[in-house]
Amino acid sequence: MSQFRAAIFPVTPYQQNCSILWCEATKKGAIIDPGGEVGRLLAAVAENGITVEKIFLTHGHLDHASGANELRRRTGVPIEGPHQDDTFLLEALEENRKTRGFEKAEACTPDRFLNDGDTVSFGEATLQVVHCPGHTPGHVVFYDTEAKIAFCGDVLFKGSIGRTDFPRGNYMTLIASITEKLWPLGNDMRFVPGHGPMSSFGDERRSNPFVSDGALRNPF
Numbered sequence: 562m563s564q565f566r567a568a569i570f571p572v573t574p575y576q577q578n579c580s581i582l583w584c585e586a587t588k589k590g591a592i593i594d595p596g597g598e599v600g601r602l603l604a605a606v607a608e609n610g611i612t613v614e615k616i617f618l619t620h621g622h623l624d625h626a627s628g629a630n631e632l633r634r635r636t637g638v639p640i641e642g643p644h645q646d647d648t649f650l651l652e653a654l655e656e657n658r659k660t661r662g663f664e665k666a667e668a669c670t671p672d673r674f675l676n677d678g679d680t681v682s683f684g685e686a687t688l689q690v691v692h693c694p695g696h697t698p699g700h701v702v703f704y705d706t707e708a709k710i711a712f713c714g715d716v717l718f719k720g721s722i723g724r725t726d727f728p729r730g731n732y733m734t735l736i737a738s739i740t741e742k743l744w745p746l747g748n749d750m751r752f753v754p755g756h757g758p759m760s761s762f763g764d765e766r767r768s769n770p771f772v773s774d775g776a777l778r779n780p781f
Contacts, residue, residue: 641672
């Protein structure tokens with residue numbers, strides 16, 4: 562499996578962590594969660610000599626997916642993800658044009674929906690897919706066990722977890738996704754959250770007030 566590199570670009574008024582990935586052997590890459598500022602993302606791609614092959618979406622919220630259709634149109638590459646249960650959110654993206662900072666939001670239909678256990682690829686690099694509902698019903702996480710890196714969207718943050726008060730969010734489902742699907746990937750797995758700084762699963766198991774081992778033994 563080829564190694565890949567990643568660069569994080571906070572975009573939109575929500576400072577959502579859009580990630581640009583590229584295979585070191587081929588310079589072919591993918592963009593995870595282009596929520597907006599598509600021109601800026603394409604400039605970064607061109608500056609680094611990357612050929613974009615894929616667009617990956619963790620889930621359908623506006624700050625993660627509003628720029629995906631524009632990016633697909635400008636690059637001609639497919640959108641993969643999230644799980645089909647987020648279709649209702651992707652179809653509503655255009656309504657978000659009335660939200661400040663999302664005037665260019667476009668509804669989109671992915672070229673490929675993703676399921677638990679699927680893989681996605683760019684160049685010679687491959688990422689695993691795990692379906693992690695709770696924040697949204699169709700949320701997915703991308704990860705690489707060799708590189709020990711995961712792209713978690715809004716499932717998990719440094720010191721926090723995703724909100725569950727949005728339509729079809731579910732707190733207990735989110736806790737189960739984190740503890741039953743992410744923790745088994747290993748304490749040394751680092752992750753890029755949808756917002757804020759990186760962390761590792763081990764650090765969150767030690768100190769996250771929502772999903773640390775101690776918090777779950779003594780729920781408040």
